[in-house]
Amino acid sequence: MGSSKEELINLRQMAENVGLEEKEYLSLLVLFIEMSICHLNELKSDILKGDSRKVYETIHTIRGAAENLGIPEMSEIAKAMELKARKDVLEGAEEARETLVEKLAYLTEVSHLRYN
Amino acid sequence: MESQILETTNKGLNREKKVLVVDNNPVMLSFMNNLLVSHGYQVLTADDGLAVLKILETQRPDVIITDLIMPNISGEKLCRTIRKMPNMKDVYVIILSAVAAEHESDLVEMGANVCIAKGSFNKMSERILTTLDRLDSSAPHVFTNEIIGIHDTSPRDIAKELLSLKSHLEVILSSMSEGIFEITAQGDIIYANPTAICIADLPEEMLLASNVLELFDEIDRMKVDKLIKNGEKAVPNANGPSYRLVNGKDVSLNILPIKDEEKKIIVILKDLSDRKVLEARLRQAHKIEAIGTLAGGIAHDFNNLLMGIQGYASLILFDMNTNHPHYEKLKRIEDHVRSGAELTKQLLGFARGGRYEVAVADLNEIVDKTATMFGRTKKEIMIHRKFEENLWTVEVDRGQIEQVFLNLYVNAWQAMPGGGDIYLETANVTINKGYLKPFYVKPGRYVKVSVTDSGVGMDEKTKERIFEPFFTTKEMGRGTGLGLASVYGIIKGHNGIINVYSEKGHGATFTIYLPASEKEIVKEAQVPTDVVKGEGTILLVDDEEMIVEVSRELLEVLGYRVHVAKNGRDAVEIYKEKQHEIDVVILDMIMPGIGGGDTFEALKSINPDVRVILSSGYSINGKAKEIMNRGCKAFIQKPFQMGDLSDKIRKVLD
Numbered sequence: 057m058g059s060s061k062e063e064l065i066n067l068r069q070m071a072e073n074v075g076l077e078e079k080e081y082l083s084l085l086v087l088f089i090e091m092s093i094c095h096l097n098e099l100k101s102d103i104l105k106g107d108s109r110k111v112y113e114t115i116h117t118i119r120g121a122a123e124n125l126g127i128p129e130m131s132e133i134a135k136a137m138e139l140k141a142r143k144d145v146l147e148g149a150e151e152a153r154e155t156l157v158e159k160l161a162y163l164t165e166v167s168h169l170r171y172n
Numbered sequence: 173m174e175s176q177i178l179e180t181t182n183k184g185l186n187r188e189k190k191v192l193v194v195d196n197n198p199v200m201l202s203f204m205n206n207l208l209v210s211h212g213y214q215v216l217t218a219d220d221g222l223a224v225l226k227i228l229e230t231q232r233p234d235v236i237i238t239d240l241i242m243p244n245i246s247g248e249k250l251c252r253t254i255r256k257m258p259n260m261k262d263v264y265v266i267i268l269s270a271v272a273a274e275h276e277s278d279l280v281e282m283g284a285n286v287c288i289a290k291g292s293f294n295k296m297s298e299r300i301l302t303t304l305d306r307l308d309s310s311a312p313h314v315f316t317n318e319i320i321g322i323h324d325t326s327p328r329d330i331a332k333e334l335l336s337l338k339s340h341l342e343v344i345l346s347s348m349s350e351g352i353f354e355i356t357a358q359g360d361i362i363y364a365n366p367t368a369i370c371i372a373d374l375p376e377e378m379l380l381a382s383n384v385l386e387l388f389d390e391i392d393r394m395k396v397d398k399l400i401k402n403g404e405k406a407v408p409n410a411n412g413p414s415y416r417l418v419n420g421k422d423v424s425l426n427i428l429p430i431k432d433e434e435k436k437i438i439v440i441l442k443d444l445s446d447r448k449v450l451e452a453r454l455r456q457a458h459k460i461e462a463i464g465t466l467a468g469g470i471a472h473d474f475n476n477l478l479m480g481i482q483g484y485a486s487l488i489l490f491d492m493n494t495n496h497p498h499y500e501k502l503k504r505i506e507d508h509v510r511s512g513a514e515l516t517k518q519l520l521g522f523a524r525g526g527r528y529e530v531a532v533a534d535l536n537e538i539v540d541k542t543a544t545m546f547g548r549t550k551k552e553i554m555i556h557r558k559f560e561e562n563l564w565t566v567e568v569d570r571g572q573i574e575q576v577f578l579n580l581y582v583n584a585w586q587a588m589p590g591g592g593d594i595y596l597e598t599a600n601v602t603i604n605k606g607y608l609k610p611f612y613v614k615p616g617r618y619v620k621v622s623v624t625d626s627g628v629g630m631d632e633k634t635k636e637r638i639f640e641p642f643f644t645t646k647e648m649g650r651g652t653g654l655g656l657a658s659v660y661g662i663i664k665g666h667n668g669i670i671n672v673y674s675e676k677g678h679g680a681t682f683t684i685y686l687p688a689s690e691k692e693i694v695k696e697a698q699v700p701t702d703v704v705k706g707e708g709t710i711l712l713v714d715d716e717e718m719i720v721e722v723s724r725e726l727l728e729v730l731g732y733r734v735h736v737a738k739n740g741r742d743a744v745e746i747y748k749e750k751q752h753e754i755d756v757v758i759l760d761m762i763m764p765g766i767g768g769g770d771t772f773e774a775l776k777s778i779n780p781d782v783r784v785i786l787s788s789g790y791s792i793n794g795k796a797k798e799i800m801n802r803g804c805k806a807f808i809q810k811p812f813q814m815g816d817l818s819d820k821i822r823k824v825l826d
Contacts, residue, residue, distance in 0.1 A: 075294025080206065088199045116241045121199040124293055 066166065073126040081125070088121050089164050096157050103149045111149060112141035118156070130159050189304075192216040192233035194224050194250070195268070196242045200290075204237065207297055213304070221245025221253075228254070233263065235304065239290075240269040248282055255283030264307055268300070351423075351441035356434070359383045359400065371443050373419050384439060389416040400427055400437060414444050421445050456636070471516045472762070475789035476716050478516065479811035482509045483722030486814045490703075490729055513811055532691045533570055535619055536563050536598055542577040543596060552591030553584075560599045564619050564688035572662045579659050580623045580682050587627025587680065595624040603685065617688035618668075624681040630674040638672060704818045708755035708825060709733040713743040713771065714787070715763045719810070723758070730818050740766030744774045751779050756824055758808075761788040761796055769799045776803065783824050787812070 071081030095114050102110045119134035137152045191213045193204045201217045208215045216233060218224045220242050236254065240247035247267060254260045267287040288299045345352055351368030355361050364372070364379045372379055372387055388396050392415040414422040426440040485505045492499055536559045547555050584594050599620045630638065638656055663670045667687055674680035710732045714720050724734045735750065737743035740763055747754060757775060761768035768786065775782045786799055789810040800807060805824045808816065 075297065084199050084203055087202055091198050113241060113243055117197045120239075120290055121197050123290065124197075124199055124203065124296075126293075 070126055074124070085125060085163070088125055089160060091121065092118055092156075092160050096153060096160065099153050100150075103146055103153065106146060108141045108144045108146055111146060112138060115141060127159075127163070130156055133159075188212070188214055189235060189307075190214045190216065190231070190233040191235045191237060191304075192218065192224065192227065192231070194218045194221070194236065194238040194242070194247070196220055196239065200239070200268075203293060204300075207300070211301060211304075221247075221250040224250060225253070228257070228260070232259065235264045235266065235307070237266045237268050237300070240267060251282045251284050266300075266303060268296075349442075351443070353384055353439040353441070355384050355400075355437050355439055357437065359385055359397075362436070368441060371421060371423060371441055372417070373421075387417050389418050392416050396425065399425060400439070402427075414448075422448060472789040474516050475513070475810050476719055478509050478512050479789075480718040480722050482506065482513075482811045482813070483726055485509065487722075487725050487729060490814070509811065530567050530569050532565050532689055532693050533568050533573070534563065534693055535566055535573075535621055535686070536560075538570065538573055539577055539596055539598060539621060542574050543581065543594075546578060546581045546585075550585055553588070554591075554593045556593060556595045558595070558597045562600075563598050564600050564617060565691060565693055566619050566666075566686045567689045567691065568666055568686065569662075573666075576659045576662050576684070577621075577623070579656065583656060583682075584623060584625035584627060584680070587625050587629070592626045594626075595622075597622045597624075600688070601685065614667075614687070618685040619688050620683060620685050622681050622683040624679060626679045629676045629678045629680055630672075631676045635672060635674055703730070703814050704822050705731040706818065706822055706825065707731055708821075709735065709750075709753045710821070711735045711737065711743065711746060711750075711754045711757045713737045713740070713757060713763075714760040715739055716760075719760070726814060726817065730814070730821075732821070739763055740768070740771035740774070743771055744778070747775055747782075748778055751782075755783065756821055757782060757784045758787055758821075759784050759804075761786055761799070769795065769802075772799055772802065772804065785820055785824060 067082065067085075068078050071078040074081070076084070095118055099111060099114055102114065115134050115138045119131050119138055122128075122131035122134055133152050133155055137149055140146070141149065191208055193201060193208070193215060194217075195201050195204070196219050198219070201219065205215050205217055216227060216231060218227055221244055224236075224238075225245075238247045238250060242250075245253070247269065251265055251267070254263065254265065265284045267282075267284045268290060269287065286303060288296070288303065290296060345365040348365060348367060351371045352363070352365040353361050353368050354363035361379050361382055361384050364376060369376050369379060374387075384400070385393050385397055396415055414424055416422055422444040423441040424444055426442075428438040428440065430436045430438060485502050489499070489502050489506070492502070539559070540557065543555050543557065547553065581594060584592075597620075601618050601620045602616065603618050604615050660670060663684055663686070669685040670682065672680060672682050710727055712720065712723055712727065712734055713736075714723065715738055720736055720738070724736060727734045735746055735754065737746050743757070743759070744766075747757070759768050759771060759775075763771070766774070768788075772784055772786075775784065784804045785806045785808055786796060786804045787808050787810060788796060796807060806820045808820050
């Protein structure tokens with residue numbers, strides 16, 4: 057995962073990319089993580105139920121927020137899921153969801169390091 | 173998230189404009205809040221359309237910035253609703269969306285003033301602030317704090333205001349499975365919930381301008397009018413009268429007058445189309461059952477006749493040399509009896525059952541074996557197999573299920589004169605409640621087998637009658653019409669489901685679902701055909717003269733001594749007297765007076781270890797099985813083969 061010094065730089069870079077102060081960026085990131093945890097959990101049962109409308113709406117929100125915060129690793133995946141769900145296609149949605157969960161977990165660790 | 177009002181910290185600036193931000197994304201809301209407050213705006217936030225409507229009850233923002241994709245009320249609908257509100261006509265509405273461009277939404281039609289695309293924060297901030305700046309320096313008159321009164325009281329405006337004020341009720345109304353109309357005393361529709369809109373199958377705008385009676389077919393219009401005028405509070409009755417709509421649907425009605433000055437009325441509709449389809453299918457199923465019972469009775473008598481013929485043929489053959497001139501002929505008689513028995517088996521199969529030896533089986537193996545057998549003789553048919561690898565096991569009577577598949581292949585073959593393709597597929601499925609009506613089967617794990625042909629297909633009328641016994645589309649002499657009927661009966665007897673999908677010219681698919689078993693397969697023992705002679709005394713109980721004659725001779729030839737009883741009472745008498753002599757009792761199940769079951773109980777009370785073989789021309793399902801469970805040693809179905817008979821007796825004696 058790299059040294060903590062690298063993480064510091066990462067966050068600062070990310071904040072800079074979107075034109076925010078690091079402190080503000082971090083608080084928004086935490087908000088994003090909290091929200092996404094809930095949504096990704098909900099998504100699991102929505103995908104199982106085949107509710108593509110709900111999946112579309114939820115993943116749209118995640119995508120938007122990920123784009124706001126300049127996290128292409130998540131926004132790209134979310135966007136692909138969103139486009140499919142809009143056409144009622146949920147193939148591969150569960151795998152994509154799991155990938156997003158992994159990425160979110162990583163983000164959580166990173167932000168945790170600094171928030172304390 | 174509750175709405176928040178945040179004071180601007182910089183009173184020096186003259187920008188105390190109120191901005192309402194709507195977005196279900198908390199990251200966005202937080203960011204926008206920070207951005208706008210830091211630039212001197214008063215900010216209200218809401219995370220969905222309902223919260224907005226609530227806020228708008230008491231607040232009047234100068235600017236509303238809203239996202240498009242939100243749950244409950246979408247940004248688009250929110251926009252439209254806001255614009256229709258009398259005091260919101262001059263609010264500046266900004267759509268902030270990632271998808272507005274993709275959706276090609278008509279902003280003007282929606283009522284929005286401008287759309288800003290979402291993106292990274294810095295770009296977005298720039299655009300938003302620029303837009304807001306421009307508003308500030310534009311000509312006056314754009315913003316007033318006057319609350320403009322409601323201009324007219326047309327039902328449409330009332331409806332929209334109802335919507336904005338009773339937003340939480342709308343959520344409830346939207347999710348009901350019944351259709352709700354609110355109508356004036358004259359019958360004009362002023363509100364329709366989504367289900368009502370669906371049932372009426374008309375756009376909301378059209379509904380809101382029409383009279384409710386116009387929805388109904390002429391036949392029922394008068395009745396409905398009367399019903400509404402009487403305005404009685406009726407208790408909803410699922411089996412009550414139905415009324416037909418212009419669009420053909422049947423609905424039940426419930427009228428609830430509202431006791432207010434305007435005398436509005438609530439009309440509740442329930443779509444009965446489902447119910448009618450179910451009723452029709454149930455009737456069909458009942459009809460088939462009734463015919464089945466009749467067929468079962470005929471089969472029973474027929475079987476006894478066959479038994480007689482079989483028995484005597486066997487006896488003659490027993491001590492006849494193979495060189496004898498009549499040997500072959502007698503053998504042929506035996507063959508014909510077997511065919512006759514097959515036929516009655518089919519009929520019995522149709523009469524709900526015919527199960528007699530249920531064992532755990534692998535359907536892949538059965539389908540494969542029968543397909544191979546069938547394919548060998550029909551070279552012009554290409555058979556394609558697609559089997560699920562770890563197919564669950566089922567508990568079935570092997571012979572009957574083989575018969576089912578053979579019948580389906582034959583049916584498919586006959587639909588393809590000149591050759592064609594048959595596709596066989598197996599799969600594991602789990603069926604939930606919804607699919608099962610009106611078949612009386614339990615939800616759970618099932619094994620699915622489908623047989624598809626590329627033949628001529630069936631029209632609707634044929635499809636409806638296809639499982640009826642004696643119904644056939646083939647010419648006289650070419651088909652018995654029993655094949656599919658027996659398939660239906662056998663599957664029903666196994667607690668399964670069968671359905672057919674077909675269109676004329678496009679082939680047909682028969683799909684069978686059988687309940688999956690938890691058990692594993694055990695290797696089956698071979699049924700012997702050799703005749704085994706034995707020693708001992710047998711009590712034969714049967715009320716049919718013919719059966720008794722033949723059976724007695726058969727048993728004596730096998731080497732047994734035979735006592736005969738024509739009914740249950742006699743059987744018990746004889747057994748009481750001679751129980752020490754009698755080794756085995758062959759007991760007929762269906763007899764007048766005391767039936768087989770009660771006779772068995774009586775015999776058991778004399779000697780709890782009594783060895784009984786139950787015999788019957790009927791299937792083993794139901795009653796027979798129950799008697800078997802009480803301690804019968806074996807079951808044999810009439811007409812019985814000598815080999816089978818001798819083997820079963822031997823087994824019971826050992």
